[in-house]
Every structure is written in C-alpha cells, then in structure tokens.
Amino acid sequence: MSDASLERVLDAIERxxxxxxxIEKRLERIEQFETQLEHIxxxxxxxxxxxxxxxxxxxxVQRPFARLVGSLPERAAVAQLE
Numbered sequence: 001m002s003d004a005s006l007e008r009v010l011d012a013i014e015r016x017x018x019x020x021x022x023i024e025k026r027l028e029r030i031e032q033f034e035t036q037l038e039h040i041x042x043x044x045x046x047x048x049x050x051x052x053x054x055x056x057x058x059x060x061v062q063r064p065f066a067r068l069v070g071s072l073p074e075r076a077a078v079a080q081l082e
C-alpha cells in the first residue's frame with residue numbers, strides 16, 4: 001500500500017471517529033432528555049391526581065358553599081344591585 005493510500009485510509013478513519021464521537025454525544029443528550037421526560041411525566045401524573053382531588057372536593061362542597069355565600073347579607077345586597 002502506498003503512502004498516499006495509507007494517508008487516505010487514516011483520514012477516513014479519523015473522520016469516522018469524529019462522526020462516532022458526535023453520535024455518542026447526541027445519544028447522551030437523548031438519554032438525558034429521556035430522564036427529564038420521565039420526571040416530567042411523573043410530575044404531570046401527580047398534577048392530574050391533584051386536579052382530580054380538587055374537582056372531587058369542589059363537587060362535594062359546591063352547593064353547601066353556594067348556599068352559605070348566598071345567605072350572607074353582603075351577597076344579598078350585591079345581588080339586588082345587579
């Protein structure tokens with residue numbers, strides 16, 4: 001093999017190594033994004049559960065609370081003005 005051929009092979013190997021390193025870096029970033037996504041999904045699930053809880057509590061106390069607020073003298077005065 002001539003020196004020129006060997007030089008081309010070595011250059012090609014070097015370019016492949018650089019591309020491989022770039023691919024490895026991108027893969028690491030993807031893995032980091034996957035970890036972050038898992039945390040976001042868990043947080044969203046907790047938030048969904050909390051919203052469900054709040055909606056249940058609101059459904060339970062909505063009518064009694066409306067009666068209580070409706071019976072307040074200030075509320076009655078405001079209703080008359082409207």
